[in-house]
Amino acid sequence: MAEVKVFGAWGSPFSRRVEMALKLKGVEYEYIEEDLANKSPQLLQYNPVHKKIPVLLHNGKPIVESLVILEYIDETWKNGPSILPKNPYDRAMARFWAKFIDEKCLPAVWKACWGAGEEQVKAKEEAPELLKFLDKELKGKKFFGGDSIGLVDIAANFVAYWSVIITELVGLELITNDKFPNLCTWMEEYVNSSFVKEHLPDREKLAGNFRARFLQTK
Structure with missing residues (x-):
């Protein structure tokens, strides 16, 4: 083994x-x-x-x-569902969106919450513009890859779960249903799917850690 x-x-x-x-x-x-x-x-x-x-x-x-x-x-490991699509074009697109999330969305959301001065102001403007691309990509889809959880969904776990806790903590209204209806629907579907729900960190414990960090920056 x-x-x-x-x-x-x-x-x-x-x-x-x-x-x-x-x-x-x-x-x-x-x-x-x-x-x-x-x-x-x-x-x-x-x-x-x-x-x-x-x-x-x-x-x-x-x-x-x-x-x-x-x-x-x-x-x-070939057992279990595929994480990346089989089609070469779809695989390339999955890699593109996963990289986009890591290199663009996550830093912008993080700086919008935890940044300071001009950096934070810029990030608060930039983050919604970047999230619009994700919202558009999800139009007509249950998950980024279609009907099942795949690479991009797993890569976007920060957006679906962590960002909600952090933005609530710092009092930032970022991902709302009126601005990002497709993204919000996906977030709800993703975090409430039985498989994902089982493997997310405890919300209260995570919020407590972020709260302590937030207070240190005050």
Whole structure:
């Protein structure tokens, strides 16, 4: 039996992506919780470039960066539903939107909530413009990939769950039904699907962590 380990952090959306993908595929794994303020020698050994979680260790070989790991999981374990579409064009589009979420949407939403000064003002203007693209992409769809959860949905877990908690905490009205009806419908569908709901971090615990962080910045 293959040895699979995940080095992660319970409240990290990136770490949760990997766990959800493994569970979607029915892969058994050992989870190792990292203290991000005091990273273990193992984490630094397996991810010396970025020194971040998550890290997937498969038979002693480390794979890093959550989107890369998701593709690795899909290609390595054929059992269970596919995470990426089979069609080459659809696969390319899934990669595009997942990258768009990581490189554009997440930083803008984060800075709109936690930024300061001009950076925050700019992010509050930029984030809704970026989210419009996601809303448009979801028109007429249940999930980004169609009728089932796939790469882009898993990549967008921060938008669906974490961002709601953070924006409520800081008092920012960002993703509303009148502005983003398709995105809001997807968020509701995604977080309430039995599989996803089972593997999300506890809301109160997550809110408590963010609340403590928010107070530190005041």
